[in-house]
Amino acid sequence: MIWVGVDAMGGDFAPRHVVDGALAAARHFDLGVALVGPSALLEAELARHGDVDPHRVRIVEAAEVIAMEESPAAALRRKPGASVQVAADLVARGEAAALFSAGHTGATVMAAHAAFGMLPGVDRPALAATIPTPTTPAVLLDVGASVECRPQHLLQFAAMGSVYARVAFGIASPRIGLLSIGEEATKGNELTREAHRLLKGSALHFIGNIEARDVYSGQADVIVCDGFTGNVALKISEGLVDVMEGLLSEELSSTMTMRVGSMLTRRALRRFRRRVDYSEYGGAPLLGVAGVTVVGHGRSSAKAVRNAVAMAYRFAAERFIERVEHDIAAVAVSHP
Secondary structure (H helix, E strand, O other), rough: OOEEEEEEEOOOOOOOHHHHHHHHHHHHHEEEEEEEEEEHHHHHHHHHHOOOOOEEEEEOOOOOOOOOOOOOOOOHHOOEEHHHHHHHHHOOOOOOOOOEEEEOHHHHHHHHHHHHOOOOOOOOOOOEEEOOOOOOOOOEEEEOOOOOOOOHHHHHHHHHHHHHHHHHHHHOOOOOOEEEEOOOOOOOHHHHHHHHHHHOOOOOEEEEEHHHHHOOOOOOEEEEEOOOHHHHHHHHHHHHHHHHHHHHHHHHOOHHHHHHHHHHHHHHHHHHHHHHOHHOOEEEEEOEOEEEEEEEEOOOOHHHHHHHHHHHHHHHOOHHHHHHHHHHHHHHHOOO
């Protein structure tokens, strides 16, 4: 059985939502979950669920937790027994095949890097977010793991994102776009101009620059950028969705006629929410580290945790790391 090491103390609603989501994943998929955190606290959470299959669920003691406001490097040094570090060590020792955490992103990235190391040919990790388009979902990376990047890092991100798109969405030859301020190769800063040159000369299916307005259009299956730009883009998108939902609900409820229309359109609104809701995808895989790692949103619900644990399980089962390593090697050969 494939086991997923779960940082049960990571996230705004931990441990309750994390435990609920992890147990749901263990019930619906052929996997086991190792819940990492203070044993007494996790035992109390499991008691709410009645009988729990001990062959699929176990608790691993970790007395310390890294808070969101802490510096990740300093916190990991001070707290070697932190839940995210203990969960990562489970994977490094082979006691679990994948890691999931919805806690401090920086701490998760650093713990995974320390425990697994980087894949050969990869210099920086990248978080790959799934974003909606009118057709197949697309991949945006990096969204926060590597804030400062060089052109070759974006080339590596493109190769890793291409593998992710093939595994997650079955896209045979993912179209790769480079996020910039114009479609022309000469547009952008030094980073994007040089990255454009490297991508164009690679064996990847590079279609050129993508402007921000086209990120959700479906023109590209993989959109590449540095972690600072990607994180800002992702957070703006999340905020816009929340505002649009609020404004739409307000308008539909403003008059009796609108209230009737609201009732009639409720199903369509639910479908819209599913298409843009991050919890449908669960989390973002951390690409580049030599171990399956999925990072959840800090506000992860039980549903989001369930889907993120399922993603981690699927990537481990489909030998995702080996596939990324193969494609990165091919890129390294074409750009020694």
